[in-house]
Amino acid sequence: MIAAMELGGTKTVVAIGESDGTLIEEYRFPTTKPEETFQTAIEWFAKRGVPTKIGIAAFGPVQINPKAANWGDILPTPKPHWSGFSITKSLLEAFPGVEITLETDVNAACLAEARIGAAAGLDNVVYITIGTGIGAGVLCDGRLLHGALHPEFGHLITPRKDGDDFAGACSFHGICLEGMASGPAIEQRWGIPGGQLPPEHAAWDTEAWYLAHGILSLLAIAPPERVVIGGGVSQAEGLHEKTEALVRKLAAGYFPAVENSPYVVPPKFEQEAGIRGALMLTGM
Amino acid sequence: MIAAMELGGTKTVVAIGESDGTLIEEYRFPTTKPEETFQTAIEWFAKRGVPTKIGIAAFGPVQINPKAANWGDILPTPKPHWSGFSITKSLLEAFPGVEITLETDVNAACLAEARIGAAAGLDNVVYITIGTGIGAGVLCDGRLLHGALHPEFGHLITPRKDGDDFAGACSFHGICLEGMASGPAIEQRWGIPGGQLPPEHAAWDTEAWYLAHGILSLLAIAPPERVVIGGGVSQAEGLHEKTEALVRKLAAGYFPAVENSPYVVPPKFEQEAGIRGALMLTGM
Numbered sequence: 001m002i003a004a005m006e007l008g009g010t011k012t013v014v015a016i017g018e019s020d021g022t023l024i025e026e027y028r029f030p031t032t033k034p035e036e037t038f039q040t041a042i043e044w045f046a047k048r049g050v051p052t053k054i055g056i057a058a059f060g061p062v063q064i065n066p067k068a069a070n071w072g073d074i075l076p077t078p079k080p081h082w083s084g085f086s087i088t089k090s091l092l093e094a095f096p097g098v099e100i101t102l103e104t105d106v107n108a109a110c111l112a113e114a115r116i117g118a119a120a121g122l123d124n125v126v127y128i129t130i131g132t133g134i135g136a137g138v139l140c141d142g143r144l145l146h147g148a149l150h151p152e153f154g155h156l157i158t159p160r161k162d163g164d165d166f167a168g169a170c171s172f173h174g175i176c177l178e179g180m181a182s183g184p185a186i187e188q189r190w191g192i193p194g195g196q197l198p199p200e201h202a203a204w205d206t207e208a209w210y211l212a213h214g215i216l217s218l219l220a221i222a223p224p225e226r227v228v229i230g231g232g233v234s235q236a237e238g239l240h241e242k243t244e245a246l247v248r249k250l251a252a253g254y255f256p257a258v259e260n261s262p263y264v265v266p267p268k269f270e271q272e273a274g275i276r277g278a279l280m281l282t283g284m
Numbered sequence: 285m286i287a288a289m290e291l292g293g294t295k296t297v298v299a300i301g302e303s304d305g306t307l308i309e310e311y312r313f314p315t316t317k318p319e320e321t322f323q324t325a326i327e328w329f330a331k332r333g334v335p336t337k338i339g340i341a342a343f344g345p346v347q348i349n350p351k352a353a354n355w356g357d358i359l360p361t362p363k364p365h366w367s368g369f370s371i372t373k374s375l376l377e378a379f380p381g382v383e384i385t386l387e388t389d390v391n392a393a394c395l396a397e398a399r400i401g402a403a404a405g406l407d408n409v410v411y412i413t414i415g416t417g418i419g420a421g422v423l424c425d426g427r428l429l430h431g432a433l434h435p436e437f438g439h440l441i442t443p444r445k446d447g448d449d450f451a452g453a454c455s456f457h458g459i460c461l462e463g464m465a466s467g468p469a470i471e472q473r474w475g476i477p478g479g480q481l482p483p484e485h486a487a488w489d490t491e492a493w494y495l496a497h498g499i500l501s502l503l504a505i506a507p508p509e510r511v512v513i514g515g516g517v518s519q520a521e522g523l524h525e526k527t528e529a530l531v532r533k534l535a536a537g538y539f540p541a542v543e544n545s546p547y548v549v550p551p552k553f554e555q556e557a558g559i560r561g562a563l564m565l566t567g568m
Binding site for chain 1: 424425432444505506507540
């Protein structure tokens with residue numbers, strides 16, 4: 001039995017399926033305290049059989065380096081109860097010998113979109129999600145990037161848009177992508193949640209500005225052939241097109257990849273990208 | 285015989301040596317027109333034997349994807365005579381059956397510094413060079429990054445430093461790293477070449493600002509464990525320390541990798557990193 005788990009900040013998804021990303025059955029429930037969350041997951045799996053492989057897509061910061069002594073641990077995080085919790089230990093105890101593959105939630109989603117989703121067949125793909133926070137999974141040369149820890153794309157520091165005097169919602173950096181373009185940033189800047197702002201509102205030009213600068217940084221470092229943007233905020237009408245047009249304008253003809261259209265696209269799987277990617281991790 | 289070639293914008297280096305980066309003999313000469321440059325290289329190699337492998341570290345933009353039909357071609361460049369020239373063809377004609385490995389000059393230098401140089405033993409290393417232009421080679425998870433083409437780190441767009449009203453020296457983007465922090469940018473901004481500006485000059489705070497923002501972007505996308513900065517401009521006294529301190533300050537505790545010291549270092553090989561890396565390409 002091939003199983004998968006997407007551990008998100010507010011919801012958790014467990015599933016059984018195939019390593020090609022096929023979902024057979026899934027179950028979604030709120031992420032609560034760590035022990036409770038994992039007990040629910042383990043009971044759900046156990047009722048369906050004994051998994052031989054589990055792919056996990058986890059929120060971060062998380063130690064995903066299999067060579068590290070603290071592999072599988074949630075690193076210091078403001079999220080109560082989770083700092084230092086091992087997300088692999090209880091699964092290994094419940095299912096001795098199970099093979100666990102662990103990735104960040106955004107890397108798993110990136111994998112699904114790059115192999116069977118909105119960027120199928122491409123080896124250089126970035127998946128960005130914009131909601132309460134901003135994160136990105138980066139596939140470069142057909143491999144998911146980790147580096148010294150894992151990409152923390154939400155904390156990319158960007159130039160300020162002319163006329164935008166918002167102080168920024170990130171407690172670390174003020175003006176970083178998450179500070180300027182996350183859901184809370186939009187609501188704090190305009191006094192209205194993004195979901196209630198009409199497509200013609202200036203908020204979306206501002207949003208596209210920060211996203212475009214994030215993509216320009218990607219082009220300079222790990223150039224993607226296509227960028228998939230998902231998450232609640234991304235559902236604003238026309239945001240992908242607006243961002244793509246601005247990236248192309250600011251790139252000023254320098255980055256050939258950007259001339260391909262569509263370049264900035266919505267995800268194919270949206271809510272299911274993470275759990276499908278987690279299933280696919282078992283085949284890597 | 286293992287051979288290597290570093291094709292630079294102004295100088296070319298040819299060498300014979302070992303795939304561990306050991307240099308046996310090298311020869312440096314000015315890069316002139318393409319045919320002439322390669323004739324000189326081929327004659328130098330031929331006098332020493334018939335190479336079985338050649339590692340090439342080339343200036344860009346260059347097509348380094350071995351799957352591409354135009355593999356080995358210099359892509360459109362303002363450098364006269366070089367656009368469209370194949371840097372592999374004449375070598376393959378001169379030495380039939382020779383195995384050629386082609387990389388960007390900065391990726392090759394990064395490889396040498398990461399394996400036997402200033403970042404020896406680390407798997408996540410960035411090598412930045414600052415001279416007439418700015419470029420970077422990125423080793424992430426032990427692999428050199430390419431992506432849709434190859435990193436064009438010099439064209440990373442950064443926030444403007446408060447009080448810096450320089451328009452930028454890059455004809456594409458104005459304010460990008462190369463536009464704000466390359467040798468020509470320094471000379472245009474201050475009216476004095478970098479080499480003549482004393483260490484206490486404000487120019488170096490400005491320089492460190494732009495470099496630090498480049499490194500912060502790397503931390504968000506392909507986080508390095510150490511950053512090696514070389515090239516003529518980097519030889520200013522104290523620039524590495526100043527840049528490291530500013531990166532750490534601006535990171536605001538968010539990126540664990542930055543807390544390691546030294547984090548921003550000069551290269552071990554400086555002039556020889558590229559050609560040593562080119563030799564090492566033959567062993568990959």
